[in-house]
Amino acid sequence: MGEHSLQFAALVGSRICHDLISPLGAINNGMELMGMSGLAASPEMALISESVDAANARIRFFRIAYGAPSTTQLLGRGEITSILKDMSRGARLTLHWDPVEDLSRSEVQLAFLAIQCAQQAMPYGGTLSVRRAAQRWELTMDAERLSLDGAQWDTLLNAAEDMLGDPATLPAHVQFLLLPLHAKAIGRDIHLLREDAGARLCV
Structure with missing residues (x-):
């Protein structure tokens, strides 16, 4: 893999992570609104919330590990x-x-x-x-x-x-x-x- 191919792979990684952040954020916001509306907590809601948190954590990690490198940032x-x-x-x-x-x-x-x-x-x-x-x-x-x-x-x-x-x-x-x-x-x-x-x- 040449330097340009490596840069291209990093850009693809950054793009995927960037595009996944928004829908995960929307799910998280929706969960908060449902909680504020008085919806009773349930094991199913807790599972969804934990899954969203885990996905967000992985994407934050992957954005750095597989995204575009920078010596100045x-x-x-x-x-x-x-x-x-x-x-x-x-x-x-x-x-x-x-x-x-x-x-x-x-x-x-x-x-x-x-x-x-x-x-x-x-x-x-x-x-x-x-x-x-x-x-x-x-x-x-x-x-x-x-x-x-x-x-x-x-x-x-x-x-x-x-x-x-x-x-x-x-x-x-x-x-x-x-x-x-x-x-x-x-x-x-x-x-x-x-x-x-x-x-x-x-x-």
């Missing part, structure tokens, strides 16, 4: 941690975001894609800590069971761009394709360090 810690908190609500994975400084959208995009890769390696939950060291990302995965084998990890660590056309590549693994491409675009490489208590993904 900054994201603050409050916004980042709010997105991650909403994304991980109800999950078996505990996520810690250590950086306190504002970061460019491109940097946060790398971190979010790396988080998705790490999540895939922790299907039974655990603790994922994200920090900055020497202007690079370090994601520490602490879990009783880690799944770090498979073609997707080979793709990530070896920047195997030929996997883009492989029909065996699953949509659920797209982050393993995009992370090395975005990292390469800004001169970064990716390392996976296995440790006794888990592993560290460095970008």
